[in-house]
Amino acid sequence: MGPMDPRIARPPRPRARLDRLASSADRLLRVMGDARVGLVLLLVAAGWNAAAAMFSGGTWLVQTPLYPILLGAVLLTGLASVALRAPQAWREWRRPSAPPEGNEALVGVVPIRGAPGAGAMDRAAAALRRAGYRVPASRGRSTGVAAVRRGWSRFAGIASHLALVLMVLGAALGTAFSRETTFSLLPGEQALLDQPRPGFTSAVRLDRFDAEFGPDGRPTRLDAMVTFLRDGEAVSGQLLQVNQPGEFDGYLVHGWTYGPAARLRVTDLGGQPLFDGPIGLDQTVNGRAAGVVNLPSAGLQVGLVLADATANRLSVSLGGAGGPSDAASLRPGESVRLGPLQVTLLSFDAYLTFVARSDPGMGLLFLSAGLLTGCLMVAFWLPRRRAGLRLVPDGVRLVLRGERFDRPQPEFEALLGRLAAELGGGVG
Secondary structure (H helix, E strand, O other), X not given: OOOOOOOOOOOOOHHHHHHHHHHHHHHHHHHHOOHHHHHHHHHHHHHHHHHHHHOOOHHHHHOOOHHHHHHHHHHHHHHHHHHHHHHHHHHHHHOOOOOOOOOOEEEEEEOOOOOOXXXXXXXXXXXXXXXXXXXXXXXOOOOEXXXXXXXXXXXXXXXXXXXXXXXXXXXXXXXXXXEEEEEXXXXXXXXXOOOOOOOOOOEEEEEEEEEEEOOOOOEEEEEEEEEEEEOOEEEEEEEEEOOEOEEEOOEEEEEEEEEEEEEEEEEEOOOOEEEEEEEEOOEEEOOEEEEEEEEOOOOEEEEEEEEEOOOOXXXXXXXXXXXXXXXXXXXXXXXXXXXXXXXXXXXXXXXXXXXXXEOOOHHHHHHHHHHHHHHHHHHHHOOOEEEEEEEEOOEEEEEEEOOOOOOOXXXXXXXXXXXXXXXXXXXX
């Protein structure tokens, strides 16, 4: 066999594969970190959530496999943006560059007493340090000085973009995975905080509640004392108010509405009890509170309508497969026969309707909102300022720039005064 032809391609070395992989990852990072890509993804996610919330039956939009992929892309673009810009912000903070002159820059000249030299620039740099500016150490500084104050505030601007992305993710998680359950309880009753499922035992028991009404009949106070339970055991008692919901096992629980209830005893003619307890009048018949007592053992129903709330009069009717067959009117303590049944109205009571909501994105939403607020406070109240000193024939030229929304005229005048005192000249 002859010598190998050098033109024959050799198999790629492992190092070459790693280089190509790193290059591809870098390109992907730069694409995902592009502001235009991030904006498009945010708009798509916002439109997706809006469509799911606005249109009836639109919840399928947030249950498709594409939705978590979209959320992952939104998160990736936020992380990529931070990964691309954070190193540059770090370098600018640790090794600042001289700011360019322009319309947004403040410029002044400080004359130097005596012959200018490297010592003058060292004294000027020391004056900037005493004013709170970061001036990197440099030997042989003879013509220029670059400094920055609060250079770390650029990280707040970068973090604010990430906070906005996280807010969108928090809202999206809430839209896609939140759970809400509504149930009504009478004092002493309890219910699960969510739909029954294996292993889920978080529940609430209504101990008592109290309400007050204003002159116009509207409720002014609704206080409910509840006990939260887990595995059938009481865990904690809380007072729920209108603007103060309870929190238990990741669920927010608050009283939503309330209404009248009737405590009934229903027996057959032989005295055998068929129903004995409260029933909430949480339905409406001709604008009046109503309810139904189902008696499956007898194949009958007892319909209830609050005929007169002022006089505490309850209308009861007997129904079955053939429709209504008998009716009567009762007051508390009275009893009446309805067909084969004996119905007794023991008293009136009230029920309270609760709303229990679990939102896995709520914590992320509040955390990102707090992060965004803090970042904006830093960006507006503690902005970065860049200063540059350059030796010119008639002295030292100071250039000071703030951020776009910041024009630090008072600080500029203070720096000129510091430099004039240090260099022994006036201000030009």
